[in-house]
Amino acid sequence: MAIRSQVTCPHCWFDFPPYDAVWISEHADLVGDVRLGPDHAQRFLPDRFTPSGAALDARELACHRLACPACHLEVPRACFELAPLFLSTLGAPACGKSYFLTAMTWTLRGLLPKQFALGFGDADNLLNARIQEYESRQFLNPDADDLVELPKTETYGDLYSTVLWDGQAVQYLRPFVFKLAPLANHPHGSRASTVGRVLCLYDNAGESFLPGQDTTANPVTRHLAASDAIFFLVDPTQDARFRRAVRHKSGDPQRLEAARPPGRESPLRQETILHEAAERARRYSKSTGRRTLPMLIVVVTKYDVWSGLLPYPDGNLPCPWHYSPAAGIAGLRMDLVERVSRQLCDVLREHCPELVGTIEAFCPQALYIPVSATGCSAQYDPQTKRRGFRPKNIRPIWAETPLLYFLARWARGLVGQIVKGQTKEPKQAAGPPPPATPPPTPAPPADSSPPD
Structure with missing residues (x-):
């Protein structure tokens, strides 16, 4: 299934391109996230991947879960598709x-x-x-x-x-x-x-x-x-x-x-x-x-x-x-x-x-x-x-x-x-269906403040 060009976080409603999504570490030692606190797995931007496309965390474990680059909360895969x-x-x-x-x-x-x-x-x-x-x-x-x-x-x-x-x-x-x-x-x-x-x-x-x-x-x-x-x-x-x-x-x-x-x-x-x-x-x-x-x-x-x-x-x-x-x-x-x-x-x-x-x-x-x-x-x-x-x-x-x-x-x-x-019958125009109303496009959040 194709990936959407723009994703909206269902938690903080921040819009981002899918390549900006952060990955969620899988290794048990990689805990302590800057946004979510010491009990949560670290989020990271990967630079190494498996042949199947999974990101590798700092301990070489394959990762499959994605999160919002703003709030770091996990975003379901369906939101990308x-x-x-x-x-x-x-x-x-x-x-x-x-x-x-x-x-x-x-x-x-x-x-x-x-x-x-x-x-x-x-x-x-x-x-x-x-x-x-x-x-x-x-x-x-x-x-x-x-x-x-x-x-x-x-x-x-x-x-x-x-x-x-x-x-x-x-x-x-x-x-x-x-x-x-x-x-x-x-x-x-x-x-x-x-x-x-x-x-x-x-x-x-x-x-x-x-x-x-x-x-x-x-x-x-x-x-x-x-x-x-x-x-x-x-x-x-x-x-x-x-x-x-x-x-x-x-x-x-x-x-x-x-x-x-x-x-x-x-x-x-x-x-x-x-x-x-x-x-x-x-x-x-x-x-x-x-x-x-x-x-x-x-x-x-x-x-x-x-x-x-x-x-x-x-x-x-x-x-x-x-x-x-x-x-x-x-x-x-x-x-x-x-x-x-x-x-x-x-x-x-x-x-x-x-x-x-x-x-x-x-x-x-x-x-x-x-x-x-x-x-x-x-x-x-x-x-x-x-x-x-x-x-x-x-x-x-x-x-x-x-x-x-x-x-x-x-x-x-x-x-x-x-x-x-x-x-x-259900009607469908050519191309992806537009949303029922124009989606919000909030400004990217600063590192020290939440998105509005």
Whole structure:
């Protein structure tokens, strides 16, 4: 597979030509890196190689891993081979973000190869270890009656990588990185190297969007400047007006209260988080010379609780995709998804008008998608004093739809569309597909300061 002429680091978003990448030493004695500290393998620019092209470190061991020349964090090989897609997910605490991401990635692992002829897998097992663990706990749990509760996304810990810049420790958010590529039976199966993408997914804690939380030493939301799309998660059950509407419609207060974890209530108004994210996206985009803001997809969570507010019997949303035997591949039902979006927007506008106003001020063409990551309510075991979801009851609803829509609408050549009953195969222009938005081109960092 050909190497790209320009690579973007998924950690610090620095653009560099592949020949500037530093290699990671393999010998156990070669530890102590100027950027990463004494416990990490040294990074180096090689001057000797094996016949197969692997760099040799100072102890003559062949090396195969590459890192960013700026931050020295390891860059997955897929980033050197495929054009990137950057997606940012954000939302208030307890909005269900971890559950949504887990349900989305797990559903897509099976759906994309089977229906859309797309391979979807981990580009880096170390970076994706957390999402793999969550998938296993919810969908591959040997004890189907076990109560599973996913931990809250924190603003510290092993979700972040520490880089030293002139003695100052800077925290970078670790992305989830996936590889998307057409399979042999895809219309562009013979062009997997040019049509395929590497998907970098960022999962921020809601507290990261408090004023003053994003600093030079803690630039954990600056991926917004590189993002092709933002998934803004809204938990409508956090709004008292929305809860009153659900009670009036469903008459099931127990199910509504089960959607609100005790001790996990958010002190932040949800439109405040989006407003802060929008301001940061504008500010960071200007600093990188980006001309357009990312697309906004509003993921409205916990649909199983409030489904009665949409006009679908028993909350049964139609399947958002359709397999066409004539085309030999599935396509996304664009008209259906956009119709549901308009219906959901009207519901939110009625009960949370200031939220919709903030959304439309940032992105007038925002898409609204109802999602339930579990399809059921959490349960409480008084004996063990544990609260969670039983794997046997988990049935995600429309969890795959936000990413499918993004791929069909903005990532050319991967997912086909069905418009007014007709299947449109994925289109691909000659040459590599351009990114959905112009990529940022930050200035090279000085040796003593991190890239902006």
